[in-house]
Amino acid sequence: MTESPPPSAVVAAAIDLFAAQGFDQTSVEQIARAAGVSRSTFFRQFGGKDDVVFADHELLLAQLRDYLGEAHDDPWAAVCEACVQVFRHFASDPELARRRYTVVRQVPALRDREIVTVFRYERLFDEYLRSALPGLDPLDAVGFAALVTAVHNHVLRQLIRGPKRVPVTVLRRALDDAMRRFGVHPAGSPAGADDVAVAVFPRGMPAAEVARRLGAALGT
Known part of the structure; x- marks a missing residue:
């Protein structure tokens, strides 16, 4: 069974795609594919494209x-x-x-x-x-x-x-x-017991x- 990548890797993959082709032009399916996760896993972890940012x-x-x-x-x-x-x-x-x-x-x-x-x-x-x-x-x-x-x-x-x-x-x-x-x-030293x-x-x-x-x- 293949272990899912950490959320930080999904975030990095999403940001890279947004920077390369635009936020509106990037789909959740593309992000999931680039990050190596399923579409359902992406939505479970983040909720949406703006949430991943x-x-x-x-x-x-x-x-x-x-x-x-x-x-x-x-x-x-x-x-x-x-x-x-x-x-x-x-x-x-x-x-x-x-x-x-x-x-x-x-x-x-x-x-x-x-x-x-x-x-x-x-x-x-x-x-x-x-x-x-x-x-x-x-x-x-x-x-x-x-x-x-x-x-x-x-x-x-x-x-x-x-x-x-x-x-x-x-x-x-x-x-x-x-x-x-x-x-x-913070100023000076604490007062003594005078x-x-x-x-x-x-x-x-x-x-x-x-x-x-x-x-x-x-x-x-």
């Missing part, structure tokens, strides 16, 4: 929900690390990412779905921050979620629009700067983050 995002969103569901000392840094995980995935095969980008840019329906997909990442980060930081102003949660998502997408576009590899350190530096601009960058502690925080730091850091430093 965004299959990686569905997997990534599920992985990020699990990751953010774990305990993290710094929720802001956890969101940034989630962005790094997404970038690493697409940077592992930049040529496939570039072909996918070209296909999406050429099909209005796919562009619209891409916008919705980006919003799903923002919403995931927003909801996580509100849960991890009780009392956080909703504007701070949605603002940071939108900021880091935009920073990630900007760096990712540098990768997929050009012929060169973009190391993950570029994204890490950009996210580091985003945390500083937002006033939530009876009196003096703390200085950036003016723009959300009040809930100030409270979180003070509580962590004072052991409360």
Whole structure:
């Protein structure tokens, strides 16, 4: 009995066909044949042609929900690390990412779905921050979620629009700067066990983050 190829191989085969002959001109039968799977297997795994284009995002969103569901000392840094995980995935095969980008840019329906997909990442980060930081102003949660998502997408576009590899350190530096601009960058060493502690925080730091850091430093 022949073993079916992994979903990632089917995705690659579909993207290659879309890039070579056009999204609308490519049938599910052609994708299944190129990937070495049956038509029914394709529909069972993906549902449709547009679904196969965004299959990686569905997997990534599920992985990020699990990751953010774990305990993290710094929720802001956890969101940034989630962005790094997404970038690493697409940077592992930049040529496939570039072909996918070209296909999406050429099909209005796919562009619209891409916008919705980006919003799903923002919403995931927003909801996580509100849960991890009780009392956080909703504007701070949605603002940071939108900021880091935009920073990630900007760096990712540098990768997929050009012929060169973009190391993950570029994204890490950009996210580091985003945390500083937002006033939530990790600062200094934890306070000692003194009876009196003096703390200085950036003016723009959300009040809930100030409270979180003070509580962590004072052991409360």
